[in-house]
């Protein structure tokens with residue numbers, strides 16, 4: 001075969017591959033993150049004027065256990081709106097696709113489903129009333145998102161629990177990696193504090209759900225967002241922490257990193273979580289005429305007065321700054337920019353998790369933490385982590401808020417930028433960073449068993 005022929009056949013091969021790929025992409029059902037765009041239908045089957053059943057048509061992509069389950073809950077559009085149906089394996093017209101070849105969680109079966117005129121009796125309509133599907137889904141998101149949040153937390157810690165002992169033994173430049181601040185303060189300590197902030201929010205939300213406060217969807221979204229993003233970052237950092245070994249199958253951190261990746265995609269992606277969080281708290285900001293986070297900040301100012309060492313003052317600074325940023329966004333109608341709406345979701349999650357971790361450190365100090373709560377760290381360690389996280393949250397809200405409120409303008413932020421710096425108390429937030437390095441040293445000492453018995457109050 002001449003060179004010219006080879007070129008022609010290579011370009012044909014690429015064309016054929018492209019066709020295959022484009023074909024595959026076009027097969028994907030349309031709904032995805034947008035539950036409202038549901039295309040699966042459930043038509044009533046009526047006999048003697050009575051609904052006796054439904055005929056379901058459509059397809060579903062990415063269904064966990066899709067290829068192996070015996071019973072499925074399927075969302076489909078009835079004449080009265082989206083509704084859940086129980087469909088059993090083996091029903092005529094109901095077929096399951098091949099297992100997907102995935103990046104991670106490779107032992108978990110994920111498959112597409114196809115429903116062609118699948119008949120179900122009327123009693124398979126969940127709740128017996130049509131059109132309740134989205135409300136029913138909303139009613140469980142608080143729980144299911146909390147569950148995925150816990151996956152992220154557990155996976156992040158599973159990776160760090162490999163990186164921490166590894167770095168205590170691995171000698172480089174004459175000393176263990178665990179004694180090198182540039183290593184621990186980048187690859188270990190920030191991830192531990194972020195995971196613990198996620199844990200604080202998860203456990204607090206779980207307790208509130210157990211206490212009957214409802215399904216707490218927004219709190220579930222905040223917990224999922226923080227813990228799964230933290231889990232992913234921790235697993236990724238753990239690969240780096242193990243160097244070349246981290247990049248191999250044998251040391252497992254690369255597997256954990258592939259497995260935890262799904263937690264920021266399923267049960268609502270991180271971007272959808274940002275939107276959910278932001279929309280809800282935006283309503284709270286509007287309804288309270290801008291004082292929602294100023295009010296919440298006061299709770300942490302009071303906590304700071306009782307427990308000056310748990311980072312509550314800094315959490316309060318984050319919340320006051322958030323209230324000011326949200327108010328500027330309202331006045332400038334800036335949530336019409338989707339990027340600003342979603343960034344608000346991130347800042348809200350940081351500010352609220354900072355509050356939660358401060359409360360947890362205080363409760364631990366008072367010996368009042370719920371008996372079900374995790375007790376891996378004592379009060380001084382939790383307090384130091386809380387101070388680290390709260391500093392991050394306050395600076396993130398103020399700095400990123402200034403950046404994007406200014407960035408939404410096209411005419412130069414000018415005087416408003418300077419006013420906003422004052423309004424968010426940027427000076428105080430910068431001053432509150434003092435002691436950060438010392439707190440990180442202390443947390444590293446705790447993690448590597450070097451902390452002195454004497455309590456560190458920071």
Ligand SMILES: Cc1cc2nc3c(=O)[nH]c(=O)nc-3n(C[C@H](O)[C@H](O)[C@H](O)COP(=O)(O)OP(=O)(O)OC[C@H]3O[C@@H](n4cnc5c(N)ncnc54)[C@H](O)[C@@H]3O)c2cc1C
Pocket residue numbers: 031032033034061062063064065102110262265266267268269270271272
């Ligand atoms: C392994 C696995 C298991 C799963 N198991 C199940 C299951 O059991 N049951 C089930 O129902 N689903 C399941 N899913 C589906 C999962 O919930 C969806 O994949 C997820 O919600 C994202 O939808 P999508 O894949 O269509 O992506 P898309 O919605 O197309 O999103 C693609 C990207 O665009 C972003 N995006 C989407 N909408 C917006 C927007 N409005 N604004 C800004 N950005 C946006 C997303 O954040 C994402 O980054 C599973 C998925 C996987 C991969």
